[in-house]
Amino acid sequence: MQINIAYLYPNLLNIYGDRGNIIAFTKRCQWRGIDVNTFELKIGDVIDPEKYDFYFIGGGQDQQQIAVSYELQKQKHAFQQAAEDGAVFLAICGGYQLLGHYYKPHKGDDLKGISLLDVYTVAGHNRFIGNVVIKTDFPLGKANTLTGFENHSGMTYLEAGTVPMGTAITGNGNNGKDKTEGARKRNVFGTYLHGSFLPKNPHFTDYLIKLCLERKYGQVELAEIDDGFEWLAHNKAVKFKY
Numbered sequence: 001m002q003i004n005i006a007y008l009y010p011n012l013l014n015i016y017g018d019r020g021n022i023i024a025f026t027k028r029c030q031w032r033g034i035d036v037n038t039f040e041l042k043i044g045d046v047i048d049p050e051k052y053d054f055y056f057i058g059g060g061q062d063q064q065q066i067a068v069s070y071e072l073q074k075q076k077h078a079f080q081q082a083a084e085d086g087a088v089f090l091a092i093c094g095g096y097q098l099l100g101h102y103y104k105p106h107k108g109d110d111l112k113g114i115s116l117l118d119v120y121t122v123a124g125h126n127r128f129i130g131n132v133v134i135k136t137d138f139p140l141g142k143a144n145t146l147t148g149f150e151n152h153s154g155m156t157y158l159e160a161g162t163v164p165m166g167t168a169i170t171g172n173g174n175n176g177k178d179k180t181e182g183a184r185k186r187n188v189f190g191t192y193l194h195g196s197f198l199p200k201n202p203h204f205t206d207y208l209i210k211l212c213l214e215r216k217y218g219q220v221e222l223a224e225i226d227d228g229f230e231w232l233a234h235n236k237a238v239k240f241k242y
Helices: 019-030 062-074 076-084 094-098 202-217 228-238
Strands: 002-008 035-041 054-057 088-092 102-104 119-135 145-158 166-170 183-185 188-191
Touching (some): 002 019, 019 035, 019 202, 062 094, 088 094, 094 188, 145 228, 202 228
Parallel strands (some): 002 054, 054 088, 088 188
Antiparallel strands (some): 183 188
């Protein structure tokens, strides 16, 4: 079995260790004998929606988001086709915002997103910085908690058709008001959690791997691996205070 990863614009959106998500995903595949090909895509590279199984985009500063927003618009239809065909997406922070409808900064024009998620984001006046724990309402196997580190002033709101990744029981989540964190629609997932996110959440990493494989090969069962250290990290992070 094989998974092709599209790592989107790592030279622009790769803050707070977001590259660690690619490393964790790849290693948990390789430990099971699953082949992984990672393609680092830059501005100007053409997206082939039939080639990639897993799309990852990280976070960055507003200036970098502007460049990526323009690029995403050029290839909006390819990304939408991939999402409609069941490809798996994971977007962190700034990348998460750009998978929604738009991000409205304090100054300047709105940054258009590609509407893979029914969300929109407006710049807030407070910055949310600290550890986050969320409780999910979809099956993840060994635990229904996800954890990571948020650092954002954007306030994201969900609209019909998109549901949160979970409920924030520690931290502020999407907007500090409604206790939602992240968003999901089809196989598209967005979250504000850095940290890196996937190394701290081995069960969610496996969930994404399984989605990628089952889209191509039908029902699969992932082999058990020795991930005691990963679970120690997760269980300790869950206990962190904000």
